Amino acid sequence: MTSLEQLVFDLSNAFGPSGYEKEVREVFQKAVAERTEISYDNLGGIMAFHKGSSEIPKVLLAAHLDEVGLMVRGILPSGYLKVVPLGGWWAPALVAQRVIIRSKKGDHYGVIGSKPPHYMSDEERNRSLKPGDLYIDIGARSGEEISALGISIGDPIVPAVEAGFLSPANFVVGKAFDDRSGCAAVIQVLKEIDADHPNLVIGAGTVQEENGMKGAHSVVALAEPDVCLVLEGAPADDFPDGGPLIQGKLGGGPQLRYLDPSMIANRALIELAVQTATELGIPYQTAVREGGGTDGGVIQTRGLGGVPTMVMGVPVRYAHSHQGIISLDDLKATIHLAKELINRLDQATVADLKRNPWM
Numbered sequence: 001m002t003s004l005e006q007l008v009f010d011l012s013n014a015f016g017p018s019g020y021e022k023e024v025r026e027v028f029q030k031a032v033a034e035r036t037e038i039s040y041d042n043l044g045g046i047m048a049f050h051k052g053s054s055e056i057p058k059v060l061l062a063a064h065l066d067e068v069g070l071m072v073r074g075i076l077p078s079g080y081l082k083v084v085p086l087g088g089w090w091a092p093a094l095v096a097q098r099v100i101i102r103s104k105k106g107d108h109y110g111v112i113g114s115k116p117p118h119y120m121s122d123e124e125r126n127r128s129l130k131p132g133d134l135y136i137d138i139g140a141r142s143g144e145e146i147s148a149l150g151i152s153i154g155d156p157i158v159p160a161v162e163a164g165f166l167s168p169a170n171f172v173v174g175k176a177f178d179d180r181s182g183c184a185a186v187i188q189v190l191k192e193i194d195a196d197h198p199n200l201v202i203g204a205g206t207v208q209e210e211n212g213m214k215g216a217h218s219v220v221a222l223a224e225p226d227v228c229l230v231l232e233g234a235p236a237d238d239f240p241d242g243g244p245l246i247q248g249k250l251g252g253g254p255q256l257r258y259l260d261p262s263m264i265a266n267r268a269l270i271e272l273a274v275q276t277a278t279e280l281g282i283p284y285q286t287a288v289r290e291g292g293g294t295d296g297g298v299i300q301t302r303g304l305g306g307v308p309t310m311v312m313g314v315p316v317r318y319a320h321s322h323q324g325i326i327s328l329d330d331l332k333a334t335i336h337l338a339k340e341l342i343n344r345l346d347q348a349t350v351a352d353l354k355r356n357p358w359m
């Protein structure tokens with residue numbers, strides 16, 4: 001396994017739903033400690049500073065550490081756990097899946113249960129499932145048995161999934177690629193970036209993106225960036241009935257996003273990315289997204305006077321489910337393009353992006 005593959009596996013396997021990102025931050029911190037100066041915000045986020053030949057402009061590379069998960073809402077006397085979602089789940093994707101519940105006394109496996117079809121009325125079969133309908137079965141016979149294991153209200157839960165390779169296309173399957181693929185890209189850029197890039201790079205791992213982009217607020221206030229690349233695990237749309245407008249195809253390269261409901265990207269910055277990718281033969285794809293949102297929406301407007309921002313997405317099939325799939329080639333292309341862009345984001349270029357954000 002290459003070191004990049006190992007990094008992707010470690011990040012994917014790490015436990016880190018919104019508000020509980022400790023393990024992911026440790027992987028991030030360990031990976032960049034040698035080459036960067038590290039500091040933290042007060043919510044759990046991390047910032048790794050890599051100074052090139054100049055201290056300005058400040059280039060923020062942002063990825064979120066957290067993944068979608070669940071939280072224990074209550075313990076039923078019958079020995080089941082009721083849960084609430086942390087982040088946006090489609091409830092049917094949770095049914096019959098294994099999960100890990102992290103308690104003060106350690107981790108416990110459970111299965112998300114649901115009523116078998118044999119016991120469903122016609123009305124129940126046709127009704128749409130909600131996360132609140134679901135419960136977790138850990139094999140306990142009573143609420144007391146659950147409490148004795150150390151499990152209590154407020155404990156965080158993630159999918160019980162180990163990353164693995166999918167052949168033959170250089171794909172990896174696992175959980176949390178939204179946004180651990182972005183975390184892997186930020187980390188790898190910090191590890192590989194040239195010593196004399198004409199700016200100060202701040203690689204950030206934000207917290208609680210899936211809970212309303214909370215960590216983007218705290219990071220942008222401390223980092224005060226001049227320009228920002230948000231590195232995301234962007235939901236792929238190349239599934240069989242994805243329609244004729246596929247804009248997030250595995251193997252198509254990073255997805256450069258003009259628009260999503262959280263922001264309109266700095267068009268001049270996208271043009272610079274397209275020009276850079278074209279010159280160097282790096283694959284990329286462009287997208288206009290009707291749904292979703294990223295930390296970029298916060299960073300763009302909360303930075304002093306506004307921050308030229310764009311999103312580069314590694315396409316993730318089946319995002320926000322137990323089993324996502326990414327292409328390692330897309331990840332490598334994202335890292336390559338981000339590094340080359342950083343080399344071009346000098347003081348004059350970033351001043352231009354601020355003065356003339358259009359095409």
Ligand SMILES: [Zn+2]
Nearest residue numbers: 178179232233
């Ligand atoms: Zn995300």
